[in-house]
Amino acid sequence: MDDKLSIRVNVADRYYPLRIDRKDEERIRLAAKMINDKVLQYKQRYSDKDVQDFLAMAALQFVIKMLELENRRDVSPFIEAVQELNDQLDDILSENSDLVL
Secondary structure (H helix, E strand, O other): OOOEEEEEEEEOOEEEEEEEEHHHHHHHHHHHHHHHHHHHHHHHHOOOOOHHHHHHHHHHHHHHHHHHHHHHHOOHHHHHHHHHHHHHHHHHHHHOHHHHO
């Protein structure tokens, strides 16, 4: 069964036809709403610019936020620190193995 849905999404007063999975509809509509809200904020603040500028500024802001969130989820520094501590503990235990027995 084809669980696809055809929708039209409004982004900055333009409509885009999309064929999506039904489960993604809410997320896609929310994303479009967030973009439109951000564009509206810029329109109200900067009246001398055009919609392309507002879209570019919104895209930049959203990507910056996405990169910040990705950096927060990066656990590799913690894994490296734990591995280093583990190596140090192994060294200490091997140095003192004859004392423990």
